[in-house]
Amino acid sequence: MSVNVFYDPRTLAELRTALASMEGEGYVVAGCTDFLAKRNGKYWHADTLVSVANVAELKEITLHEDRLTIGAACVHHQVARNEYVRKYFPGLADACGNVGSPQIRNRGTIGGSLANSSPAGDMLPALLTLDAGVVIADGAEGDITVKLDDFVQENGKTILRPGQALAFIELPLPKENRVCAFSKLGERAYVTIAKINTAISLEVEDGVIRRPLVTLGAVARRSFFSAAGAAALEGQPLTEATFDALAAVLAGEIEKAIPTRETMPYKRAAIRGVVDDLYHLLKERAGV
Numbered sequence: 001m002s003v004n005v006f007y008d009p010r011t012l013a014e015l016r017t018a019l020a021s022m023e024g025e026g027y028v029v030a031g032c033t034d035f036l037a038k039r040n041g042k043y044w045h046a047d048t049l050v051s052v053a054n055v056a057e058l059k060e061i062t063l064h065e066d067r068l069t070i071g072a073a074c075v076h077h078q079v080a081r082n083e084y085v086r087k088y089f090p091g092l093a094d095a096c097g098n099v100g101s102p103q104i105r106n107r108g109t110i111g112g113s114l115a116n117s118s119p120a121g122d123m124l125p126a127l128l129t130l131d132a133g134v135v136i137a138d139g140a141e142g143d144i145t146v147k148l149d150d151f152v153q154e155n156g157k158t159i160l161r162p163g164q165a166l167a168f169i170e171l172p173l174p175k176e177n178r179v180c181a182f183s184k185l186g187e188r189a190y191v192t193i194a195k196i197n198t199a200i201s202l203e204v205e206d207g208v209i210r211r212p213l214v215t216l217g218a219v220a221r222r223s224f225f226s227a228a229g230a231a232a233l234e235g236q237p238l239t240e241a242t243f244d245a246l247a248a249v250l251a252g253e254i255e256k257a258i259p260t261r262e263t264m265p266y267k268r269a270a271i272r273g274v275v276d277d278l279y280h281l282l283k284e285r286a287g288v
């Protein structure tokens, strides 16, 4: 490898200056678990490399009156253990707590996962159901806030431009009756890339489900909201029968998303187990 200039900013202000100075072939990196894996031991070159790993503000999780702010450089282990994440967003704690291995969870960041935007990544399906927004630090133009759904495009692409870094993830605090959960299926229990990852958030009001959000990951070029899945839950009681019906709808979504992929019949059947996990988690969290 060869790197002409390496910036290791310690504050957000220093990061903005470094971003504004990026020239030529430049990369923003964090834990490098994906960045180096993608280069696969081969020679690579960067004119400018900017690390966000030591930016103090980006390593913090802060509770505000109306939202939780998670710095992009927070590692999965930190997010999974955080008391506010566990209290308000246990679905995100589920997702971060199951990423890779302890080594990956101690090194890989939540921001790196979103910037990498792998179709099988666990952060996107979990965070979409939490109505997440992201703050982009731009060396020249200042901060830009967008919905996460608009930030991630397809197959490893985002709207980030040269001279920009993902700085924060913003999660509006949920209503008291809103619960969320995440579940994934892989080949092994640990260090496994998801074959399916699914998240749900919903409110339980007068005994029925209201305003559900359902996402499906690892079955398309990007995790997506399932409107049909949400419709199967809206107005229904939080029961096994309702989630059986949801599983049938999501099986149909998978068939539609990857009709010719050879793993489709397996994924179409396996979604039932993932939905069953979600049912039990949501039922427990909703206390019904």
Ligand SMILES: Cc1cc2nc3c(=O)[nH]c(=O)nc-3n(C[C@H](O)[C@H](O)[C@H](O)COP(=O)(O)OP(=O)(O)OC[C@H]3O[C@@H](n4cnc5c(N)ncnc54)[C@H](O)[C@@H]3O)c2cc1C
Binding pocket: 027, 028, 029, 030, 031, 032, 033, 034, 035, 036, 037, 052, 072, 073, 098, 099, 100, 101, 104, 107, 108, 109, 110, 111, 112, 113, 114, 115, 116, 120, 121, 122, 123, 160, 164, 165, 166, 167, 191, 192, 193, 194
């Ligand atoms: C063995 C192994 C197992 C894994 N298991 C899982 C798993 O179970 N679930 C899962 O979801 N992922 C998994 N991953 C993927 C990966 O670890 C995570 O996506 C991780 O969170 C990436 O974070 P990072 O800080 O290491 O990113 P990096 O590798 O540093 O960066 C990843 C990409 O994002 C860019 N980038 C990083 N941070 C920023 C930023 N703040 N702003 C702009 N661009 C940025 C980099 O340029 C690069 O393109 C695994 C990876 C490995 C190697």
